[in-house]
Amino acid sequence: MKYIQTEYSGPLSGTVHIPGAKNSSLALLAAACLADDIVVLEGIPRIDDVGILAGIGRDIGMKVQQEGGQVTLDPRWIHSAVIDPGKASSYRASYYFAGALLAKFGRVTIGFPGGDDFVARPIDQHFKAFRALGAQVHLHNDHYVVEAPELTGADIHFDTVTSGATINAMLAAARAKGRTQLHNAAVDPEVVDTASFLNRLGARIYGAGTSRIRIEGVPYLNGGTHSVIPDRLIAGAFLMAAGLNGGRVTVTDVIPAHLGSCLAKLEEVGLHIECDENAITAHGTGTLRATRVRAGMYPGFATDLQQPMTALLLQAKGKSIVTDRVFPKRFAHVPQLRRLGAEIEVRQESAFIRGGLPLRGGWVHATDVRAGTCLLLAGLAAEGTTSITGVEHIERGYEDVIGSFRSIGAKVSMRELDARELPGLTHLHG
Protein backbone atom coordinates (compact mmCIF):
# COMPACT_ATOMS: atom_id res chain seq x y z
CA MET A 1 0.00 0.00 0.00
CA LYS A 2 1.29 3.45 -0.93
CA TYR A 3 1.48 6.36 1.48
CA ILE A 4 2.76 9.93 1.28
CA GLN A 5 5.45 11.08 3.67
CA THR A 6 5.96 14.77 4.42
CA GLU A 7 8.48 16.65 6.58
CA TYR A 8 8.38 20.18 7.94
CA SER A 9 9.40 22.18 4.87
CA GLY A 10 9.77 25.82 5.90
CA PRO A 11 8.60 28.54 3.49
CA LEU A 12 7.44 27.06 0.17
CA SER A 13 8.31 28.93 -2.96
CA GLY A 14 8.19 28.38 -6.69
CA THR A 15 5.92 28.18 -9.69
CA VAL A 16 3.35 25.47 -10.40
CA HIS A 17 1.63 24.87 -13.74
CA ILE A 18 -2.04 24.12 -13.06
CA PRO A 19 -3.52 21.23 -15.05
CA GLY A 20 -7.01 21.00 -16.56
CA ALA A 21 -9.93 20.81 -14.15
CA LYS A 22 -10.94 17.34 -12.97
CA ASN A 23 -14.60 18.26 -12.60
CA SER A 24 -14.84 19.84 -16.03
CA SER A 25 -12.87 17.05 -17.71
CA LEU A 26 -15.22 14.39 -16.33
CA ALA A 27 -18.23 16.27 -17.73
CA LEU A 28 -16.62 16.94 -21.13
CA LEU A 29 -15.42 13.38 -21.64
CA ALA A 30 -18.91 12.00 -20.99
CA ALA A 31 -20.47 14.81 -23.06
CA ALA A 32 -18.39 13.62 -26.03
CA CYS A 33 -20.81 10.65 -26.27
CA LEU A 34 -23.43 13.09 -27.59
CA ALA A 35 -21.41 13.97 -30.69
CA ASP A 36 -21.81 12.36 -34.11
CA ASP A 37 -18.16 12.75 -35.04
CA ILE A 38 -14.64 12.78 -33.56
CA VAL A 39 -14.02 15.00 -30.56
CA VAL A 40 -10.58 16.14 -29.35
CA LEU A 41 -10.23 17.39 -25.79
CA GLU A 42 -7.07 19.16 -24.71
CA GLY A 43 -5.60 19.69 -21.27
CA ILE A 44 -7.27 16.65 -19.70
CA PRO A 45 -5.39 15.68 -16.50
CA ARG A 46 -3.96 12.17 -16.16
CA ILE A 47 -5.83 11.29 -12.98
CA ASP A 48 -7.45 8.06 -11.85
CA ASP A 49 -11.03 9.27 -12.40
CA VAL A 50 -10.24 10.03 -16.05
CA GLY A 51 -8.74 6.54 -16.44
CA ILE A 52 -11.93 4.92 -15.11
CA LEU A 53 -14.10 7.09 -17.35
CA ALA A 54 -12.00 6.22 -20.41
CA GLY A 55 -12.38 2.53 -19.48
CA ILE A 56 -16.18 2.89 -19.36
CA GLY A 57 -16.11 4.69 -22.72
CA ARG A 58 -14.13 1.81 -24.28
CA ASP A 59 -16.50 -0.78 -22.72
CA ILE A 60 -19.46 0.77 -24.54
CA GLY A 61 -17.57 0.96 -27.85
CA MET A 62 -16.23 4.53 -27.87
CA LYS A 63 -12.73 4.81 -29.34
CA VAL A 64 -10.57 6.64 -26.82
CA GLN A 65 -6.94 7.63 -27.43
CA GLN A 66 -4.90 9.46 -24.80
CA GLU A 67 -1.66 11.22 -25.67
CA GLY A 68 -0.50 13.35 -22.79
CA GLY A 69 -3.30 15.77 -22.04
CA GLN A 70 -4.95 15.29 -25.43
CA VAL A 71 -7.81 12.82 -25.57
CA THR A 72 -9.39 11.87 -28.89
CA LEU A 73 -12.84 10.28 -28.66
CA ASP A 74 -14.81 8.70 -31.47
CA PRO A 75 -18.40 8.23 -30.28
CA ARG A 76 -19.61 6.80 -33.61
CA TRP A 77 -18.71 3.32 -32.42
CA ILE A 78 -20.75 3.37 -29.21
CA HIS A 79 -22.99 0.29 -29.32
CA SER A 80 -24.28 0.03 -25.77
CA ALA A 81 -25.67 2.19 -22.98
CA VAL A 82 -25.26 -0.48 -20.30
CA ILE A 83 -22.51 0.58 -17.92
CA ASP A 84 -20.78 -1.74 -15.49
CA PRO A 85 -22.18 -0.81 -12.02
CA GLY A 86 -18.81 -1.40 -10.31
CA LYS A 87 -17.00 1.00 -12.64
CA ALA A 88 -19.76 3.61 -12.42
CA SER A 89 -19.63 3.47 -8.64
CA SER A 90 -15.88 3.89 -8.47
CA TYR A 91 -16.09 7.65 -9.15
CA ARG A 92 -18.66 10.38 -8.74
CA ALA A 93 -19.32 11.87 -12.14
CA SER A 94 -20.41 8.63 -13.83
CA TYR A 95 -23.93 10.12 -13.68
CA TYR A 96 -23.04 12.21 -16.76
CA PHE A 97 -23.17 9.05 -18.90
CA ALA A 98 -26.90 8.87 -18.10
CA GLY A 99 -27.56 12.37 -19.46
CA ALA A 100 -25.19 11.98 -22.40
CA LEU A 101 -26.40 8.57 -23.65
CA LEU A 102 -30.13 9.01 -23.08
CA ALA A 103 -30.93 11.02 -26.20
CA LYS A 104 -29.06 8.58 -28.47
CA PHE A 105 -30.09 5.27 -26.92
CA GLY A 106 -33.40 5.93 -25.17
CA ARG A 107 -32.36 3.69 -22.27
CA VAL A 108 -29.29 3.85 -20.01
CA THR A 109 -28.38 1.31 -17.33
CA ILE A 110 -25.75 2.54 -14.88
CA GLY A 111 -24.44 2.07 -11.32
CA PHE A 112 -25.00 4.66 -8.59
CA PRO A 113 -22.27 7.30 -8.32
CA GLY A 114 -19.32 6.79 -6.00
CA GLY A 115 -16.58 9.35 -5.35
CA ASP A 116 -15.97 11.14 -2.11
CA ASP A 117 -18.45 10.21 0.58
CA PHE A 118 -19.65 13.17 2.68
CA VAL A 119 -22.49 11.27 4.39
CA ALA A 120 -25.20 12.39 1.93
CA ARG A 121 -24.84 13.14 -1.77
CA PRO A 122 -28.32 12.74 -3.29
CA ILE A 123 -28.94 12.68 -7.06
CA ASP A 124 -32.66 13.41 -6.88
CA GLN A 125 -32.27 16.62 -8.89
CA HIS A 126 -30.66 14.68 -11.76
CA PHE A 127 -33.69 12.37 -11.74
CA LYS A 128 -36.04 15.35 -11.52
CA ALA A 129 -34.48 16.80 -14.68
CA PHE A 130 -34.64 13.49 -16.59
CA ARG A 131 -38.29 13.01 -15.58
CA ALA A 132 -39.19 16.54 -16.63
CA LEU A 133 -37.75 15.77 -20.07
CA GLY A 134 -40.04 12.74 -20.32
CA ALA A 135 -37.87 9.93 -18.95
CA GLN A 136 -38.71 7.26 -16.43
CA VAL A 137 -36.18 6.40 -13.73
CA HIS A 138 -36.13 2.90 -12.21
CA LEU A 139 -34.00 2.29 -9.13
CA HIS A 140 -32.45 -1.13 -8.46
CA ASN A 141 -30.06 -2.46 -5.84
CA ASP A 142 -26.74 -1.44 -7.34
CA HIS A 143 -27.85 0.42 -10.45
CA TYR A 144 -30.57 2.56 -11.99
CA VAL A 145 -32.18 2.65 -15.41
CA VAL A 146 -33.25 5.84 -17.18
CA GLU A 147 -35.62 5.30 -20.09
CA ALA A 148 -37.11 7.73 -22.60
CA PRO A 149 -38.25 6.77 -26.10
CA GLU A 150 -38.09 10.50 -26.82
CA LEU A 151 -36.86 13.50 -24.83
CA THR A 152 -38.94 16.67 -24.99
CA GLY A 153 -37.81 20.08 -23.76
CA ALA A 154 -39.29 21.34 -20.49
CA ASP A 155 -39.02 23.96 -17.78
CA ILE A 156 -36.95 22.55 -14.92
CA HIS A 157 -36.84 24.34 -11.57
CA PHE A 158 -34.05 22.91 -9.42
CA ASP A 159 -34.90 22.69 -5.71
CA THR A 160 -31.31 23.47 -4.85
CA VAL A 161 -28.30 24.78 -6.75
CA THR A 162 -26.35 21.80 -8.03
CA SER A 163 -23.55 21.82 -10.57
CA GLY A 164 -23.86 18.09 -11.30
CA ALA A 165 -27.60 18.17 -12.05
CA THR A 166 -27.29 21.42 -14.04
CA ILE A 167 -24.65 19.85 -16.30
CA ASN A 168 -26.55 16.57 -16.59
CA ALA A 169 -29.77 18.38 -17.54
CA MET A 170 -27.84 20.31 -20.25
CA LEU A 171 -26.49 17.03 -21.61
CA ALA A 172 -29.91 15.39 -21.73
CA ALA A 173 -31.61 18.49 -23.18
CA ALA A 174 -28.98 19.27 -25.85
CA ARG A 175 -30.57 16.78 -28.27
CA ALA A 176 -34.11 16.82 -26.84
CA LYS A 177 -37.00 18.03 -28.97
CA GLY A 178 -37.73 21.72 -28.42
CA ARG A 179 -36.80 24.21 -25.71
CA THR A 180 -35.61 23.45 -22.18
CA GLN A 181 -35.17 26.11 -19.54
CA LEU A 182 -33.17 25.44 -16.38
CA HIS A 183 -34.10 27.65 -13.44
CA ASN A 184 -31.97 28.01 -10.30
CA ALA A 185 -29.07 26.59 -12.32
CA ALA A 186 -25.52 26.42 -10.96
CA VAL A 187 -23.17 29.11 -12.29
CA ASP A 188 -19.89 27.23 -11.80
CA PRO A 189 -17.10 27.59 -14.41
CA GLU A 190 -17.48 23.85 -15.11
CA VAL A 191 -21.10 24.44 -16.18
CA VAL A 192 -19.96 27.21 -18.52
CA ASP A 193 -17.13 25.06 -19.89
CA THR A 194 -19.50 22.19 -20.68
CA ALA A 195 -21.96 24.54 -22.39
CA SER A 196 -19.13 26.13 -24.45
CA PHE A 197 -17.94 22.70 -25.51
CA LEU A 198 -21.43 21.54 -26.54
CA ASN A 199 -22.05 24.81 -28.41
CA ARG A 200 -18.78 24.28 -30.27
CA LEU A 201 -20.25 20.96 -31.48
CA GLY A 202 -23.42 22.74 -32.65
CA ALA A 203 -25.62 22.70 -29.55
CA ARG A 204 -27.71 25.80 -28.80
CA ILE A 205 -27.24 26.56 -25.12
CA TYR A 206 -27.71 30.14 -23.91
CA GLY A 207 -27.15 31.76 -20.53
CA ALA A 208 -24.69 29.27 -18.98
CA GLY A 209 -23.04 31.09 -16.09
CA THR A 210 -26.36 32.61 -15.02
CA SER A 211 -29.08 30.96 -12.97
CA ARG A 212 -31.30 30.56 -16.04
CA ILE A 213 -30.08 28.46 -18.94
CA ARG A 214 -32.02 28.00 -22.17
CA ILE A 215 -31.37 25.03 -24.41
CA GLU A 216 -32.83 24.73 -27.88
CA GLY A 217 -32.56 21.04 -28.73
CA VAL A 218 -30.75 20.05 -31.94
CA PRO A 219 -31.05 16.74 -33.84
CA TYR A 220 -27.31 16.04 -34.12
CA LEU A 221 -23.95 17.32 -32.92
CA ASN A 222 -20.72 17.60 -34.91
CA GLY A 223 -17.23 16.73 -33.78
CA GLY A 224 -14.77 19.40 -32.66
CA THR A 225 -11.84 20.39 -30.48
CA HIS A 226 -11.98 22.02 -27.06
CA SER A 227 -9.52 22.86 -24.26
CA VAL A 228 -10.64 22.21 -20.72
CA ILE A 229 -10.51 25.07 -18.19
CA PRO A 230 -7.75 25.02 -15.54
CA ASP A 231 -8.35 23.41 -12.16
CA ARG A 232 -9.30 26.27 -9.82
CA LEU A 233 -9.32 23.89 -6.84
CA ILE A 234 -5.74 22.71 -7.31
CA ALA A 235 -4.70 26.32 -7.92
CA GLY A 236 -6.38 27.44 -4.69
CA ALA A 237 -4.65 24.74 -2.65
CA PHE A 238 -1.20 25.74 -3.96
CA LEU A 239 -1.86 29.39 -3.14
CA MET A 240 -2.76 28.32 0.39
CA ALA A 241 0.55 26.45 0.57
CA ALA A 242 2.29 29.83 0.17
CA GLY A 243 0.72 31.01 3.42
CA LEU A 244 1.76 27.99 5.49
CA ASN A 245 5.24 29.04 6.57
CA GLY A 246 5.52 32.46 4.94
CA GLY A 247 6.38 31.39 1.39
CA ARG A 248 5.73 32.64 -2.13
CA VAL A 249 3.94 30.52 -4.76
CA THR A 250 2.90 31.37 -8.31
CA VAL A 251 0.27 29.29 -10.10
CA THR A 252 0.31 29.62 -13.88
CA ASP A 253 -2.18 28.79 -16.65
CA VAL A 254 -5.13 29.70 -14.44
CA ILE A 255 -8.18 31.93 -14.86
CA PRO A 256 -7.93 34.31 -11.86
CA ALA A 257 -11.64 35.22 -12.07
CA HIS A 258 -12.51 31.60 -11.16
CA LEU A 259 -10.77 32.05 -7.81
CA GLY A 260 -12.37 35.33 -6.70
CA SER A 261 -13.76 34.22 -3.32
CA CYS A 262 -10.66 32.17 -2.51
CA LEU A 263 -8.30 35.09 -3.24
CA ALA A 264 -10.44 37.44 -1.15
CA LYS A 265 -10.28 35.05 1.80
CA LEU A 266 -6.52 34.61 1.43
CA GLU A 267 -6.07 38.39 1.51
CA GLU A 268 -8.33 38.54 4.55
CA VAL A 269 -6.04 36.17 6.46
CA GLY A 270 -2.96 38.18 5.50
CA LEU A 271 -1.54 36.85 2.22
CA HIS A 272 -0.50 39.26 -0.52
CA ILE A 273 -2.05 38.35 -3.86
CA GLU A 274 -0.93 39.52 -7.32
CA CYS A 275 -2.89 38.56 -10.41
CA ASP A 276 -1.75 38.56 -14.03
CA GLU A 277 -3.86 37.63 -16.99
CA ASN A 278 -3.31 33.91 -16.41
CA ALA A 279 -1.14 33.64 -13.29
CA ILE A 280 -1.58 34.34 -9.59
CA THR A 281 1.14 34.81 -6.97
CA ALA A 282 0.48 34.51 -3.24
CA HIS A 283 3.03 35.42 -0.64
CA GLY A 284 2.77 35.10 3.06
CA THR A 285 4.41 37.38 5.59
CA GLY A 286 4.64 34.63 8.18
CA THR A 287 1.74 36.10 10.17
CA LEU A 288 -1.80 34.90 9.54
CA ARG A 289 -5.11 36.19 10.89
CA ALA A 290 -7.88 33.87 12.09
CA THR A 291 -11.17 34.12 10.18
CA ARG A 292 -14.61 32.70 9.43
CA VAL A 293 -15.13 30.60 6.28
CA ARG A 294 -18.57 29.70 4.96
CA ALA A 295 -18.25 27.36 1.97
CA GLY A 296 -21.07 27.71 -0.55
CA MET A 297 -21.82 27.15 -4.21
CA TYR A 298 -19.90 29.19 -6.81
CA PRO A 299 -19.13 32.09 -6.70
CA GLY A 300 -18.97 31.43 -2.94
CA PHE A 301 -15.94 29.91 -1.26
CA ALA A 302 -15.68 26.39 -2.74
CA THR A 303 -16.50 23.40 -0.54
CA ASP A 304 -13.52 21.67 -2.20
CA LEU A 305 -11.22 24.37 -0.77
CA GLN A 306 -12.46 24.44 2.82
CA GLN A 307 -10.20 21.51 3.84
CA PRO A 308 -6.88 22.98 2.59
CA MET A 309 -8.02 26.34 4.01
CA THR A 310 -8.48 24.60 7.36
CA ALA A 311 -4.85 23.45 7.24
CA LEU A 312 -3.83 27.08 6.67
CA LEU A 313 -6.05 28.36 9.49
CA LEU A 314 -4.32 25.99 11.92
CA GLN A 315 -1.34 28.33 11.47
CA ALA A 316 -3.37 31.50 12.16
CA LYS A 317 -3.25 32.59 15.77
CA GLY A 318 -6.73 32.77 17.33
CA LYS A 319 -10.12 31.24 16.70
CA SER A 320 -11.31 30.40 13.20
CA ILE A 321 -14.60 28.79 12.23
CA VAL A 322 -15.25 26.82 9.03
CA THR A 323 -18.81 25.99 7.95
CA ASP A 324 -19.72 24.03 4.82
CA ARG A 325 -23.14 24.91 3.45
CA VAL A 326 -22.80 22.59 0.46
CA PHE A 327 -21.90 19.40 2.34
CA PRO A 328 -22.55 20.25 6.02
CA LYS A 329 -20.87 17.09 7.31
CA ARG A 330 -17.74 17.28 5.18
CA PHE A 331 -15.32 17.21 8.11
CA ALA A 332 -13.66 13.77 7.94
CA HIS A 333 -10.29 15.55 7.93
CA VAL A 334 -10.89 16.98 11.41
CA PRO A 335 -10.20 13.85 13.54
CA GLN A 336 -7.11 13.25 11.40
CA LEU A 337 -5.81 16.78 12.07
CA ARG A 338 -6.26 16.15 15.77
CA ARG A 339 -3.81 13.25 15.43
CA LEU A 340 -1.24 15.88 14.43
CA GLY A 341 -1.98 17.83 17.61
CA ALA A 342 -4.40 20.34 16.07
CA GLU A 343 -6.92 21.97 18.39
CA ILE A 344 -9.99 21.62 16.22
CA GLU A 345 -13.44 20.19 16.81
CA VAL A 346 -16.74 19.93 14.98
CA ARG A 347 -19.77 21.36 16.75
CA GLN A 348 -23.15 22.13 15.19
CA GLU A 349 -21.89 21.49 11.67
CA SER A 350 -18.88 23.83 11.90
CA ALA A 351 -15.22 23.21 12.57
CA PHE A 352 -13.88 25.37 15.41
CA ILE A 353 -10.14 25.90 15.21
CA ARG A 354 -7.72 27.27 17.79
CA GLY A 355 -4.84 28.16 15.51
CA GLY A 356 -1.24 29.15 15.93
CA LEU A 357 -0.30 26.08 17.96
CA PRO A 358 2.50 23.75 16.86
CA LEU A 359 1.60 20.58 14.95
CA ARG A 360 3.62 17.37 15.28
CA GLY A 361 3.96 14.67 12.64
CA GLY A 362 2.12 11.35 12.83
CA TRP A 363 0.13 8.79 10.84
CA VAL A 364 -3.11 10.07 9.29
CA HIS A 365 -5.59 8.79 6.73
CA ALA A 366 -7.08 10.75 3.80
CA THR A 367 -10.73 9.80 3.35
CA ASP A 368 -11.23 11.90 0.23
CA VAL A 369 -9.26 13.98 -2.25
CA ARG A 370 -9.44 17.36 -0.47
CA ALA A 371 -8.98 15.82 2.98
CA GLY A 372 -5.76 14.51 1.44
CA THR A 373 -4.69 18.01 0.33
CA CYS A 374 -5.48 19.32 3.80
CA LEU A 375 -3.37 16.65 5.52
CA LEU A 376 -0.53 17.18 3.09
CA LEU A 377 -0.45 20.93 3.84
CA ALA A 378 -0.72 20.28 7.57
CA GLY A 379 2.13 17.75 7.30
CA LEU A 380 4.37 20.35 5.63
CA ALA A 381 3.83 22.68 8.60
CA ALA A 382 4.13 19.99 11.30
CA GLU A 383 7.34 19.23 13.15
CA GLY A 384 8.84 15.88 12.19
CA THR A 385 7.42 13.33 9.79
CA THR A 386 3.79 12.93 8.74
CA SER A 387 2.61 9.81 6.90
CA ILE A 388 -0.64 9.93 4.94
CA THR A 389 -2.52 6.81 3.82
CA GLY A 390 -5.52 6.87 1.47
CA VAL A 391 -3.33 7.92 -1.48
CA GLU A 392 -5.90 6.45 -3.90
CA HIS A 393 -8.28 9.28 -2.92
CA ILE A 394 -5.64 11.93 -3.52
CA GLU A 395 -4.75 10.45 -6.92
CA ARG A 396 -8.39 10.81 -8.02
CA GLY A 397 -7.69 14.53 -8.26
CA TYR A 398 -3.94 15.07 -8.73
CA GLU A 399 -1.87 13.83 -11.66
CA ASP A 400 1.53 14.29 -9.96
CA VAL A 401 0.98 15.32 -6.40
CA ILE A 402 4.57 14.60 -5.33
CA GLY A 403 6.24 16.33 -8.30
CA SER A 404 4.10 19.45 -8.07
CA PHE A 405 4.59 19.91 -4.31
CA ARG A 406 8.33 19.22 -4.65
CA SER A 407 8.55 21.94 -7.29
CA ILE A 408 7.76 24.50 -4.57
CA GLY A 409 10.28 23.00 -2.16
CA ALA A 410 8.01 20.68 -0.19
CA LYS A 411 9.73 17.71 1.44
CA VAL A 412 7.34 15.05 0.28
CA SER A 413 7.72 11.54 -1.09
CA MET A 414 5.63 8.55 -2.12
CA ARG A 415 6.47 5.41 -0.15
CA GLU A 416 5.40 1.80 -0.01
CA LEU A 417 4.03 0.48 3.26
CA ASP A 418 5.33 -2.87 4.43
CA ALA A 419 2.30 -5.17 4.81
CA ARG A 420 3.56 -6.12 8.31
CA GLU A 421 2.93 -2.55 9.48
CA LEU A 422 -0.74 -2.63 8.45
CA PRO A 423 -2.43 -4.16 11.53
CA GLY A 424 -1.04 -1.36 13.69
CA LEU A 425 -2.61 1.28 11.41
CA THR A 426 -6.22 0.13 11.15
CA HIS A 427 -7.19 2.57 13.94
CA LEU A 428 -6.58 5.44 11.52
CA HIS A 429 -9.76 4.78 9.58
CA GLY A 430 -12.03 5.11 12.63
Ligand SMILES: CC(=O)N[C@H]1[C@@H](OP(=O)(O)OP(=O)(O)OC[C@H]2O[C@@H](n3ccc(=O)[nH]c3=O)[C@H](O)[C@@H]2O)O[C@H](CO)[C@@H](O)[C@@H]1O
Ligand atom coordinates in the same frame (compact mmCIF):
# COMPACT_ATOMS: atom_id res chain seq x y z
C1 LIG B 1 -17.44 15.51 -10.11
C2 LIG B 1 -17.79 16.84 -9.60
O1 LIG B 1 -18.01 17.77 -10.37
N1 LIG B 1 -17.80 17.00 -8.30
C3 LIG B 1 -18.09 18.30 -7.72
C4 LIG B 1 -19.59 18.53 -7.73
O2 LIG B 1 -20.18 17.44 -7.02
P1 LIG B 1 -21.71 17.16 -7.14
O3 LIG B 1 -22.10 17.35 -8.59
O4 LIG B 1 -22.00 15.90 -6.47
O5 LIG B 1 -22.28 18.35 -6.28
P2 LIG B 1 -23.52 19.28 -6.56
O6 LIG B 1 -23.05 20.57 -7.12
O7 LIG B 1 -24.50 18.53 -7.36
O8 LIG B 1 -24.06 19.48 -5.09
C5 LIG B 1 -24.43 20.75 -4.59
C6 LIG B 1 -25.46 20.58 -3.52
O9 LIG B 1 -26.66 20.08 -4.07
C7 LIG B 1 -27.09 18.92 -3.37
N2 LIG B 1 -27.73 18.04 -4.37
C8 LIG B 1 -27.05 17.73 -5.51
C9 LIG B 1 -27.62 16.94 -6.47
C10 LIG B 1 -28.91 16.44 -6.25
O10 LIG B 1 -29.49 15.73 -7.08
N3 LIG B 1 -29.55 16.74 -5.09
C11 LIG B 1 -28.99 17.55 -4.13
O11 LIG B 1 -29.60 17.81 -3.11
C12 LIG B 1 -25.83 18.34 -2.77
O12 LIG B 1 -26.11 17.52 -1.65
C13 LIG B 1 -25.07 19.60 -2.41
O13 LIG B 1 -25.54 20.12 -1.19
O14 LIG B 1 -19.87 19.77 -7.09
C14 LIG B 1 -19.50 19.82 -5.70
C15 LIG B 1 -19.96 21.15 -5.16
O15 LIG B 1 -19.29 22.19 -5.75
C16 LIG B 1 -18.00 19.60 -5.57
O16 LIG B 1 -17.68 19.46 -4.20
C17 LIG B 1 -17.53 18.34 -6.29
O17 LIG B 1 -16.13 18.33 -6.38
Ligand SMILES: C=C(OP(=O)(O)O)C(=O)O
Ligand atom coordinates in the same frame (compact mmCIF):
# COMPACT_ATOMS: atom_id res chain seq x y z
C1 LIG C 1 -15.75 16.05 -4.03
C2 LIG C 1 -14.89 15.94 -4.99
O1 LIG C 1 -14.91 15.08 -6.01
P1 LIG C 1 -16.08 14.07 -6.45
O2 LIG C 1 -17.32 14.89 -6.61
O3 LIG C 1 -15.57 13.54 -7.74
O4 LIG C 1 -16.22 13.03 -5.39
C3 LIG C 1 -13.72 16.84 -5.05
O5 LIG C 1 -13.12 16.93 -6.13
O6 LIG C 1 -13.38 17.46 -4.03
